[in-house]
Amino acid sequence: MASFPPNGADFQAPTDQPQIGLIAQYVKDLSFENPNAPAVYQSQTAPRIDVQFNLGVAAIADDVHEASMKIEVRATGDNDQTVFAVELLYAGLFGVRNVAADQLQGFMLAQAPQLLFPFARRIVAETVRDGNFPPLLLDPVDFAAMYMAQAEQANGLANQEPAGQA
Numbered sequence: 001m002a003s004f005p006p007n008g009a010d011f012q013a014p015t016d017q018p019q020i021g022l023i024a025q026y027v028k029d030l031s032f033e034n035p036n037a038p039a040v041y042q043s044q045t046a047p048r049i050d051v052q053f054n055l056g057v058a059a060i061a062d063d064v065h066e067a068s069m070k071i072e073v074r075a076t077g078d079n080d081q082t083v084f085a086v087e088l089l090y091a092g093l094f095g096v097r098n099v100a101a102d103q104l105q106g107f108m109l110a111q112a113p114q115l116l117f118p119f120a121r122r123i124v125a126e127t128v129r130d131g132n133f134p135p136l137l138l139d140p141v142d143f144a145a146m147y148m149a150q151a152e153q154a155n156g157l158a159n160q161e162p163a164g165q166a
Contacts, residue, residue, distance in 0.1 A: 019097040020107060025116055027123065028068065029089040033082070034131050040083050041132065047075035047083040051138060057108040065094050065104070067112035069120055073128075073136065084131050090120040110147035117141060 034040065054070040068091040075083040094112060096104060117140075125135040 016098055018099045018103070019095070020099060021095045022115060023064065023093040023095050025090070025092040025119060027088065028091050029087065030123070030127065031085075031087040032127050032131055033085040035082050035085075037132075040077065040081070043077050043083070045077060047077045049136065050074045050076075053141065055109055055113055055143075057105070057112075060093065063096055065096055065108055067092050067094060067108045067116065069113050069116055071120055071124060071138070073124060073138075075133075075136075084128065084133060086124055086127055086136075088120055088124055088127070090116055090123065092116045106147060110144040113141075113143040117143070 050073070052072040054072075056068040056070070058066045058068070060066050068089060071086070071088045071090070073084075073086040075085070077083045092112060092115065094108070099107070121138045125137050128134070128136040
């Protein structure tokens with residue numbers, strides 16, 4: 001029987017290659033408000049839904065970084081009355097080795113939120129459902145496209161000459 005690797009030596013991943021791994025993911029903060037219950041359940045009109053995302057990154061240790069995603073949802077009805085409000089701060093810890101700083105930023109602000117989003121989406125849906133509303137299924141988000149657009153905008157601003165100079 002042949003062994004792998006062929007020479008029988010123990011297989012080890014190259015230690016100088018870029019490596020990123022998800023260590024853990026968790027809810028840091030969760031809030032649900034239904035301030036106008038039970039009257040809000042009498043409304044016959046669908047609420048207006050506003051969803052906001054805010055992404056953050058923090059270095060926890062030399063090789064451990066936290067990506068956080070704050071999702072704020074506000075549903076308003078007649079007369080801008082609050083139907084419900086949800087705030088979720090969801091985060092993940094990522095182990096990182098041999099990754100350049102510019103590549104790390106791109107990963108933490110584009111790929112990490114993409115990995116965390118399905119879990120955060122489920123929490124928002126279940127929380128809204130637990131408030132006696134239909135589950136709110138957030139539309140998929142292309143975090144990579146958002147990151148690229150922000151990077152291009154930042155590059156555009158950096159390349160502009162200050163006002164009044166020729």
